[in-house]
Amino acid sequence: MEDCCCTSGKHKHREDEELRRLNNRLSRIEGQIRGLKEMLNNDIYCTDILIQVSAVNAALNSFSKELLANHIKTCVADNIRQGNDEVIDELVTLLQKLMR
Amino acid sequence: MEDCCCTSGKHKHREDEELRRLNNRLSRIEGQIRGLKEMLNNDIYCTDILIQVSAVNAALNSFSKELLANHIKTCVADNIRQGNDEVIDELVTLLQKLMR
Amino acid sequence: MEDCCCTSGKHKHREDEELRRLNNRLSRIEGQIRGLKEMLNNDIYCTDILIQVSAVNAALNSFSKELLANHIKTCVADNIRQGNDEVIDELVTLLQKLMR
């Protein structure tokens, strides 16, 4: 399959647009972490820093959700259609970890 | 009080050792975010990236716990002792946000 | 299909053994909630009650994980195999909600 991806040695080729969006999310998160450092070193009040950490957690969660949605729509669905059912257990195991 | 901190315009002077530890945590998290970018751009399998995002979330959570513990032991306790009871409602409001 | 389940009006026939296990989980959780009421009405210390609430949350989470695993292994996989691809978006939407 040309637009897939997921089986050869567990690699995943991502679409340009998807990759751009996911990279942007990570760049913003990297900036937020640097912002936390500045707050810390400028004696900003703990409460304000902790609220900002919540925002970073939410941003990471959005990144995860987008990546997981792509994963299910491409790798998981394609593999099930091709009879590679081990992808099902793999998804279940992943979700057990993510749902802690 | 010499070793405190918390009331003048909502600033917080942090001990050197505490500051060093918290900065180290954030530097490690920044490195983890850069690692996520590399994984993404090297076509690493979604499942492996999502497990790594969980590790970043856990690291951020540890940072929050340490900062919150320091906050309660210094700012919150000192203010209650000094009769600045507004710090109580402030802590309650903060925890409502952190516990989502 | 005899052992499935999932398409006619969004119902799901569950295996006896699975049903028994899931019911047991919910019965234990119901008992835990009644235990919380007793603690509350016997003036038990807040900290001890809050720790017990965490245990209930963990038990509910285990129930969710088991139900979700069954759902993916049966309804989701069967529907993808049969070409009912709307189950994919439905799973993605569900996970977005569960991951908050």
Place this chain on the structure above:
Amino acid sequence: MEDCCCTSGKHKHREDEELRRLNNRLSRIEGQIRGLKEMLNNDIYCTDILIQVSAVNAALNSFSKELLANHIKTCVADNIRQGNDEVIDELVTLLQKLMR
């Protein structure tokens, strides 16, 4: 202190109004758990059950938040004012557990 509570053998006398509200929350949650059982035994679709589990988790979380807020405003603050500083470490330990 007459309206407190928190030090003698780790018990906590709760106000009537507070107790009524917290009991109501738990009764509603107990009803929700019974509702989950009915859904399960009536072959309701997994997705709908899982969404309902999320609602129960949110209700438990609201119960925890209210109990924790009361705890901080009464036991924690009173003990700090009375110089019983072990309550500070106890709160920190509790929050570490609740924030997982």
